[in-house]
Amino acid sequence: MTNDFVHIYTEIEQGKEWVDRYSGCLPLFTYVLGFTETGLIPGISAAGLTSEDRKYTAIADAEFLYYGAEHKPQYPLPPLTAGASPVFISRAVVEALHIPVYLFNAGLPYPPNVPTIDLGGSTARCLSNGNALELATVQHLLEVGLLWGDRLAAKVQGSYVVLGECVVGGTTTALAILLGLGIDAAGKVNSSHPTCNHTQKLTVVQAGLEKMKHRRGEAMMESGGSDGTEERQQRKTTPLSPVSPVSPASQVDPLELVAAVGDPMQVSMAGMAIALSRSCGVLLAGGTQMLAVYALMRAIATTYALPWRSQQVVVGTTRWVAEDPTGSTIELAQLINLSGCPVSLLATQLNFTHSRYPQLQAYEQGFVKEGMGAGGAAIAAHLYQNWQQNQLLAAIESQIERMLSINSD
Numbered sequence: 001m002t003n004d005f006v007h008i009y010t011e012i013e014q015g016k017e018w019v020d021r022y023s024g025c026l027p028l029f030t031y032v033l034g035f036t037e038t039g040l041i042p043g044i045s046a047a048g049l050t051s052e053d054r055k056y057t058a059i060a061d062a063e064f065l066y067y068g069a070e071h072k073p074q075y076p077l078p079p080l081t082a083g084a085s086p087v088f089i090s091r092a093v094v095e096a097l098h099i100p101v102y103l104f105n106a107g108l109p110y111p112p113n114v115p116t117i118d119l120g121g122s123t124a125r126c127l128s129n130g131n132a133l134e135l136a137t138v139q140h141l142l143e144v145g146l147l148w149g150d151r152l153a154a155k156v157q158g159s160y161v162v163l164g165e166c167v168v169g170g171t172t173t174a175l176a177i178l179l180g181l182g183i184d185a186a187g188k189v190n191s192s193h194p195t196c197n198h199t200q201k202l203t204v205v206q207a208g209l210e211k212m213k214h215r216r217g218e219a220m221m222e223s224g225g226s227d228g229t230e231e232r233q234q235r236k237t238t239p240l241s242p243v244s245p246v247s248p249a250s251q252v253d254p255l256e257l258v259a260a261v262g263d264p265m266q267v268s269m270a271g272m273a274i275a276l277s278r279s280c281g282v283l284l285a286g287g288t289q290m291l292a293v294y295a296l297m298r299a300i301a302t303t304y305a306l307p308w309r310s311q312q313v314v315v316g317t318t319r320w321v322a323e324d325p326t327g328s329t330i331e332l333a334q335l336i337n338l339s340g341c342p343v344s345l346l347a348t349q350l351n352f353t354h355s356r357y358p359q360l361q362a363y364e365q366g367f368v369k370e371g372m373g374a375g376g377a378a379i380a381a382h383l384y385q386n387w388q389q390n391q392l393l394a395a396i397e398s399q400i401e402r403m404l405s406i407n408s409d
Helices: 010-024 059-066 089-095 135-153 171-182 200-224 229-235 254-261 264-277 287-301 329-338 358-365 372-383 389-409
Strands: 004-006 030-035 103-108 160-166 281-285 312-317 344-348
Touching: 004 010, 004 281, 004 312, 004 372, 010 200, 010 264, 010 281, 010 312, 010 344, 010 358, 030 059, 030 135, 030 254, 030 264, 059 103, 059 135, 059 200, 059 358, 089 389, 103 171, 103 264, 135 264, 160 264, 160 329, 160 372, 171 200, 171 254, 254 264, 264 287, 281 287, 281 372, 287 312, 312 372, 329 344, 344 372, 358 389, 372 389
Parallel strands: 030 103, 030 160, 160 281, 281 312, 312 344
Antiparallel strands: 004 344
16 A cells, blocks of 8 residues: 555555544654663664764754754764664654654663653663563553553544654664564564674574573472462552463563563553553554564553553554565564554655765665654654655755754854
8 A cells, every 4th residue: 555655564454544544633752762781782783883872872862853953962963884863854854843742761871961751760781681671660661651651642632642762772672572472573673784683683682582581480490380470460569460361472471571681662662552542543653663562562461451452553664664675574564463453564655865965865775774753753744744755855954954064163
């Protein structure tokens, strides 16, 4: 299914109904920022030239998104292997169309220099340890995500919320969540590299999942051989106690999976999206990471009996992700759909082939591809004001031009 600027790749009728329902609506943009030490592994990500640069990527992107090119940043955008940060796309839409923005800190290494809502999370350890986050932190982030989802929904009655993220190394934690949920995502995720580093990602993820299984095996022996579900039900006193068996495919509580190999953005956003879906539309803005969030939402809602409306949620990304020849995004979405609660995958057809800036042309060589909700922002600009290729490219190039002009002074 296509129109001039937005393609629908999976669950076409569901996607078309969503697009028709929310065309012409002013959305609200929400960004959840987080950090995982997985992103510090040499070569794991191109979202920052060095490991040290990648510590500041999310903070710098948030600062640019909020203030724009004319602001003297405390955290300048870090140099990339090639290309320009996708925040230029998101900023162009936010600035030109006056879209309201909320920024959430789910777990950053340094305090951001922009107004953010602190969710009380923490940075994640490298997932290869199989102990990325404390379970109590994951439970808290889900609860506060559900709370903020209800609050945001009250502000957009009849419209939708675009949920974007910035987590360097997040496609690797996404792979871990998908595999942990029993979805065969190996070789299908994307990355900021022109050729996805599947082998490196899978090696890291397998190490983390093996350590998680080892710890769970020890816990089962200590508890007399049960899978731990009954013990968790007795131990928890929050409203989020499991009320159904864990997934037969994974045999793991989804919150324990996030604690083992996830990152703080995933569970925060899953909670927000579950709550939002009950009364408004949700555009999960991203590729692999948002497909993982969707799968996590479904697992959490099932395990904890949380009501949600799956037909209110779509995943929106860029064609550089959806049609990445070194990944299989569409196939990944189809695999998720096979296991119930199908999701519609949308992508903007934004093209930088004829941009006058090599930083943008690099996207056509496979660099960067997505981030900071860039694909979702482009889709939202089309739905809200019917922006096409020429308008969006002009707005993005204006951001680049202003940045270069300021840097040359």
